[in-house]
Amino acid sequence: MDASAELLVDFHTHSHYSDGVLSPAALVERAHARNVGTLALTDHDTVAGLDEARAACDAAGMRFVAGVELSAQWRGQPIHVVGLQVDPAHAAFGAHLAGVLARRRTRLAEIGERLEKRGRLPGRELAALAATTAAPTRLHLARLLVERGHAGDTQEAFDRWLNKDKAGHVPAEWPALSDAMAVLRDSGALPVLAHPHRYRLSAGGLRELVAAFVQDGGVALEASMAGMSPNDADRIASLCRRFKLLASMGSDFHDPAVPWNPLGRWLKLAAGLEPVTDRLTATR
Numbered sequence: 001m002d003a004s005a006e007l008l009v010d011f012h013t014h015s016h017y018s019d020g021v022l023s024p025a026a027l028v029e030r031a032h033a034r035n036v037g038t039l040a041l042t043d044h045d046t047v048a049g050l051d052e053a054r055a056a057c058d059a060a061g062m063r064f065v066a067g068v069e070l071s072a073q074w075r076g077q078p079i080h081v082v083g084l085q086v087d088p089a090h091a092a093f094g095a096h097l098a099g100v101l102a103r104r105r106t107r108l109a110e111i112g113e114r115l116e117k118r119g120r121l122p123g124r125e126l127a128a129l130a131a132t133t134a135a136p137t138r139l140h141l142a143r144l145l146v147e148r149g150h151a152g153d154t155q156e157a158f159d160r161w162l163n164k165d166k167a168g169h170v171p172a173e174w175p176a177l178s179d180a181m182a183v184l185r186d187s188g189a190l191p192v193l194a195h196p197h198r199y200r201l202s203a204g205g206l207r208e209l210v211a212a213f214v215q216d217g218g219v220a221l222e223a224s225m226a227g228m229s230p231n232d233a234d235r236i237a238s239l240c241r242r243f244k245l246l247a248s249m250g251s252d253f254h255d256p257a258v259p260w261n262p263l264g265r266w267l268k269l270a271a272g273l274e275p276v277t278d279r280l281t282a283t284r
């Protein structure tokens, strides 16, 4: 490895415990091969893969950060908050995850029913198949719809069957952003606003979201993401400076077959931005 390789980090990744396709061990192996030195596993609403990922990172000599990506809601919109240095043994945090996972399962069953009745698809069967994972998501259903020939790819499956106004649309109804933030804070995790450039919000709306996030104890914005345009990077960097937030960086990697978000980001940031790595403790 050359010296610059030590600078690669990734604070946003998924394994097959949520909607990623790799096992934690395979994810770590791939990250290692790409010169990632510090890796967080941040599955949607579950900590089920953390022990495996930590063991694999230890074996590979990589620094591991226990993480999660919480599903939340703000002004009727789904918002994702990454928690870094989560404590899986914290009771209130565990109870919060259990509640979200229960909602994931009922939502998936409701989507299955709708696909069956309104879409004339084997929705119940597909929902039952999707529900076999720790944190079932709509992406699981989308992949099954592709597998069965009901869509050409997952994007089409969303557009045709799962998005708003389609046969299988069921509103998410996640916990309020302030509740997700409170449980991260109370359990000692660092809250990071996930992919702020991807929400469908006006500039003013995004500013209000970030203000609410700061009010609730948020510490960082994902300011360097795979697939981010220079314009988006500028917008988010400005928000970091304005609200005195740290910058996090990650790929949001799900699947080796998706080429646009490979594992690993540079630690180098735009002027005036401080990396969230400064706030991570040596342990956990």
Ligand code: AMP
Binding pocket: 019, 044, 071, 136, 137, 138, 139, 154, 155, 158, 159, 172, 254
């Ligand atoms: P859920 O949290 O169950 O609503 O599922 C959302 C997951 O599906 C996200 O984390 C993405 O990985 C994926 N996803 C959401 N929308 C789309 C889309 N339009 N096309 C492809 N994947 C999507």
Ligand code: MN
Binding pocket: 014, 019, 044, 137, 139, 254
């Ligand atoms: Mn996902």
Ligand code: MN
Binding pocket: 069, 080, 194, 195
């Ligand atoms: Mn997300």
Ligand code: MN
Binding pocket: 012, 014, 069, 252
């Ligand atoms: Mn993600």
